[in-house]
Amino acid sequence: MISITINRSESESIQSFIISGHAFFADRGKDIVCAGASAVSVGAINAVHAITGVTPEIEQGDGFLRCVVPDKLPEDINEKVQLLLEGMIVSLQTIEEEYGEHIKITFKK
Template sequence: MINITIYRTESGTIQSFKISGHAFFANRGQDIVCAGASAVSVGAINAVHAITGITPEIEQGDGFLRCVIPENIPEVINEKVQLLLEGMAVSLRTIEEEYGEHIKITFKKQEVE
């Protein structure tokens, strides 16, 4: 199963997300759940960088992706970042609604803002 955790600050903005695991919906290279989650999450990271110039902290490996948005970015830029990340969250929830046996999303509040 793909497990996704989206971390929000106390004020509700997305500060980071972590994706781990494998969907096991189909064979490697044919797994639409994996492909969808990967395309949505990596696409969101790429969009954040291309549209806002912000470079998130990224860690990735086999079946693992972690993205952290830098702190103290200008509010006007952060609004764009948040819009892109909220779009990602909506897309991932849409995948979860259809393929919930293979992907699970959890939202958590950050301990410190």
């Protein structure tokens, strides 16, 4: 199963997220759940960088992605980063609604 943990601050801002595991929905290379989660999360990180110029701290490995939003961003930039990451969450929740046996999202403060 793919486990996704979204870490939020007290003000509900997304501070970081961790995605780990494998969906095991289908054979490697044909797993649409893994492909969808990967495309959405990596696409969001790429969008954050391309649109805002912010480079989050990233750690990647086999079946693992950790992304940390830098602290103390200017408010206007942080709003854009947050909007892009909230869009990522909506997309991941859509995948979870359809394939909940293979992907689980947890929110932490």
